[in-house]
Amino acid sequence: MAKTKIKDIIANPESRREYFLPGNSTCQGCGLDMAFRWAMKALGQNTVMISPASCSNVVTGLWPKSAPDWPYFNMAFAGAAAAATGMKHGLVTKGKGDYNVLVWAGDGGTTDIGIQGLSGAAERNEDIIYVCYDNEAYQNTGNQRSSSTPHGGVTTTTPYGKERYKKNLPMIVAAHNVPYVATASVGDPMDLYDKFMKAKKIKGFRYIHILAPCPPGWRYPAEETIQQAKMIVDTGVFPLFEIEDGNLTLNGKSKRLHDKNKRKPLGEYFNKKNQGRFKMVDEKILEELQMDTDRWWKWIDRFLVIQDYEEK
Amino acid sequence: MVKPKFMEGPLKGNFASAYAAMDADVDVITAYPITPQTTVVEKLSELVGEEEFTERQHVEYVRMESEHSVGAGLVGASYAGARTFTATAGQGLLYMTEMVHWMTGARLPPVVAIQTRGITGPGWNIWADYGDILSLRDSGIMIQFIASHQEIYDSILQGFNITEHPDVFLPLFPAYGGFVLSHTAKPVKRIPWEEAQKFVRPKTPEWPHVWVDGERPIMSNALIMPQNFYTEFRIKIHEAQMNAIPVIKDTMAEFEKTFGRGYGNGLVVPYKCDDAEVLLLGYGGNALQAEDAVDKAREQGYKAGALRLRTYRPFPKEDLLHYIKKIPYVAVMERALAFGSPTGGAVSTDIMAICQRDPKARNAHIVPFIGGLGGRDVFLDEQIDQIKILYELKEKGEVPDRKYKMWDTFWTGLITGDKKVEVENQEYFGDI
Amino acid sequence: MTEEKKNWELLRMNREKRPKVQNWTSYWDLPYGPVSLPVKGSAGRTGDWRTFRPVVDNEKCIKCYFCYMYCPEGTISVNDETGFVEIDYNYCKGCGVCATNCPKECIDMEKENK
Structure with a gap:
């Protein structure tokens, strides 16, 4: 698929429409805000979003005002994937089966409390899109550790740095053999847009994991959101890929980063000068982080090696 | 048209639930098994594929991965405007609790059949005990206690007329005893499709208060600040409960007029109350058995009546007071324990509260009985004994003592050491 | 139809006809539940x-x-x-x-x- 360019967006009045209305209560430089904006540009107004407790529940507005210009339903923390399931089946019986039904959950609502519902919906191959916007902690409640927080990351519940590693959720979902799994970063909005455009056309369970940096939680200046989102990809910590029917393709910058030597050194990213939350990262933790990053890439390698073998 | 496989005959209580849901023309069923509910979802999975139903209905049957998800699925489907049904019991209901509150908060109208079962704490228990449904007493759901197989079918069929009424929009949870009703078979009559459809509320494309439309986008259930009508929206739920009282009565009256059978006025079901001097008040299967106890007691010269509480939420204050004012000696028999409450029973506490607020009922004697927990049998003799206790009270002016009376509550069937208790398979334990 | 119902029936209209901002004043004219309408500046200016x-x-x-x-x-x-x-x-x-x-x-x- 040819990559959409920003000029194509400008040329098309439909994709120029802003669905996530400005003047909402997201923080300055919010990654979630960007993710909302670009996902909805791709999906259009006939989209129902189910959102469990998260930042997105709050930044979308206090009653009686709301920022999303599309049907949006708040949901209990653990119930999002199941509610989307019900919503899809309900809409089918009401003759609105063509609506995109989305779950829009944070990393806590996906990797922790919501994983049962997510796994259930994925196993049933429900016709929904599950989006996890990953800001690597419970940022809404003020930055507590989630299973998506990186090793060494300081949160209010891991003041000495997190001991364990980030949960590799895209691969867990891929193990459910669903039609589409993708990772995306707000550092590359066009790639994100394209992934939603593609996901929209696929039937069945689709999972998109968006890395959405959080200036107050990660402790970096608001204007650096894009740089942070780019750096996490450039270092190879968060590879961009999509898995369609079990076949993995690396996208964007990650294409070149399969070669370990082309990745930026981890020390540039996991650095207290870069992000305040990494103040506990020392040489030992950096080594462990390197090991963890390599582990993520080994998952990708497994796919690629098998695909190569099958081609031959 | 395909001839229905079943129209009339002996039917298990759970199968009656399943047929009723199909005849009420539900759109979405979310399902997850739990004893003693399992056969409801099993039967439904069968029915949704049977030709009788497939030729006229489109039902989405979703096999969920937990009760919490079943509840969330109902909420999602209900938001979309679909008519929704499920069933659960005991621990499953407890796990679903968060979503039950969501249903009432979002004012959604599903019907959820409950096969009541003992809550696990002392040990697993799967038998009849209303502790599970009563734990949701204050959640805003409408609770009905069902006493017979035919009533299961009829109540679920009536259910959507109540829940989807514009003045109500609250979920209804008809509850019946696990195993005693769910797994036993008694004669049940189905209502033919056309007649049922004339009775059941016509479907609408969307609810008046929540809808899914890209042209008319809304956000539902957003964060509300304390100063911003949260209080008022909560009171609205209470108002809906109050509104439901006449709706339940009207629905029952219409049902009785159309199909020739009914269950009191839908709220309470009186039995031989006209000339009664003492009253056995209860709910569920036990209350039906109380009617037998009344007959037996009358043979012995005790003029007793029975009153079955059919709808517990909304609480039928006026109807109960009507009988209590006439018959001021009331035994309230409950099959659930509300730990630490004034009487140990939720219903007796409520009844005492309504009596207190009515000058003419203030001097009524309300005697709480609790028994049959975790499926233990409540015997006819025990219920006749309740009548005798009421007569002793009536004659002597004070509540008599029994060995099984503690903290002013009678614990029917309490093991007091007077009789030898048989423990099953005792011989295998040997000497310890 | 009572006045209170008419009031919130407006919420069901499409974008052009529905009120830009909801302005409820009492318990009696509230809808069933909280329905929020999309508006620019949901968090103010x-x-x-x-x-x-x-x-x-x-x-x-x-x-x-x-x-x-x-x-x-x-x-x-x-x-x-x-x-x-x-x-x-x-x-x-x-x-x-x-x-x-x-x-x-x-x-x-x-x-x-x-």
Whole structure:
């Protein structure tokens, strides 16, 4: 698929429409805000979003005002994937089966409390899109550790740095053999847009994991959101890929980063000068982080090696 | 048209639930098994594929991965405007609790059949005990206690007329005893499709208060600040409960007029109350058995009546007071324990509260009985004994003592050491 | 239909006909549950949050639209006639993402004088 360019967006009045209305209560430089904006540009107004407790529940507005210009339903923390399931089946019986039904959950609502519902919906191959916007902690409640927080990351519940590693959720979902799994970063909005455009056309369970940096939680200046989102990809910590029917393709910058030597050194990213939350990262933790990053890439390698073998 | 496989005959209580849901023309069923509910979802999975139903209905049957998800699925489907049904019991209901509150908060109208079962704490228990449904007493759901197989079918069929009424929009949870009703078979009559459809509320494309439309986008259930009508929206739920009282009565009256059978006025079901001097008040299967106890007691010269509480939420204050004012000696028999409450029973506490607020009922004697927990049998003799206790009270002016009376509550069937208790398979334990 | 019902029946209308902002005054005219309607500025005039104001120098601008692409808030729009970008200062929060990502460095973050 040819990559959409920003000029194509400008040329098309439909994709120029802003669905996530400005003047909402997201923080300055919010990654979630960007993710909302670009996902909805791709999906259009006939989209129902189910959102469990998260930042997105709050930044979308206090009653009686709301920022999303599309049907949006708040949901209990653990119930999002199941509610989307019900919503899809309900809409089918009401003759609105063509609506995109989305779950829009944070990393806590996906990797922790919501994983049962997510796994259930994925196993049933429900016709929904599950989006996890990953800001690597419970940022809404003020930055507590989630299973998506990186090793060494300081949160209010891991003041000495997190001991364990980030949960590799895209691969867990891929193990459910669903039609589409993708990772995306707000550092590359066009790639994100394209992934939603593609996901929209696929039937069945689709999972998109968006890395959405959080200036107050990660402790970096608001204007650096894009740089942070780019750096996490450039270092190879968060590879961009999509898995369609079990076949993995690396996208964007990650294409070149399969070669370990082309990745930026981890020390540039996991650095207290870069992000305040990494103040506990020392040489030992950096080594462990390197090991963890390599582990993520080994998952990708497994796919690629098998695909190569099958081609031959 | 395909001839229905079943129209009339002996039917298990759970199968009656399943047929009723199909005849009420539900759109979405979310399902997850739990004893003693399992056969409801099993039967439904069968029915949704049977030709009788497939030729006229489109039902989405979703096999969920937990009760919490079943509840969330109902909420999602209900938001979309679909008519929704499920069933659960005991621990499953407890796990679903968060979503039950969501249903009432979002004012959604599903019907959820409950096969009541003992809550696990002392040990697993799967038998009849209303502790599970009563734990949701204050959640805003409408609770009905069902006493017979035919009533299961009829109540679920009536259910959507109540829940989807514009003045109500609250979920209804008809509850019946696990195993005693769910797994036993008694004669049940189905209502033919056309007649049922004339009775059941016509479907609408969307609810008046929540809808899914890209042209008319809304956000539902957003964060509300304390100063911003949260209080008022909560009171609205209470108002809906109050509104439901006449709706339940009207629905029952219409049902009785159309199909020739009914269950009191839908709220309470009186039995031989006209000339009664003492009253056995209860709910569920036990209350039906109380009617037998009344007959037996009358043979012995005790003029007793029975009153079955059919709808517990909304609480039928006026109807109960009507009988209590006439018959001021009331035994309230409950099959659930509300730990630490004034009487140990939720219903007796409520009844005492309504009596207190009515000058003419203030001097009524309300005697709480609790028994049959975790499926233990409540015997006819025990219920006749309740009548005798009421007569002793009536004659002597004070509540008599029994060995099984503690903290002013009678614990029917309490093991007091007077009789030898048989423990099953005792011989295998040997000497310890 | 009672007055109270009419009041909130308006919520069911489409974008053009429904009220821009809900204004309930008492318990009796409230709808069943809280329904929020989309509106710009759901958190107020977020432009007031700004410490620095992005100012575009159209002389240097090459119309790459990176600022449009990266603006988290969607407050940057494109003028179809000139092709230059315009910033909605009512809602721009002044995060500075546009200035950081401008390849020609033609967006200046100027201190707000209030």
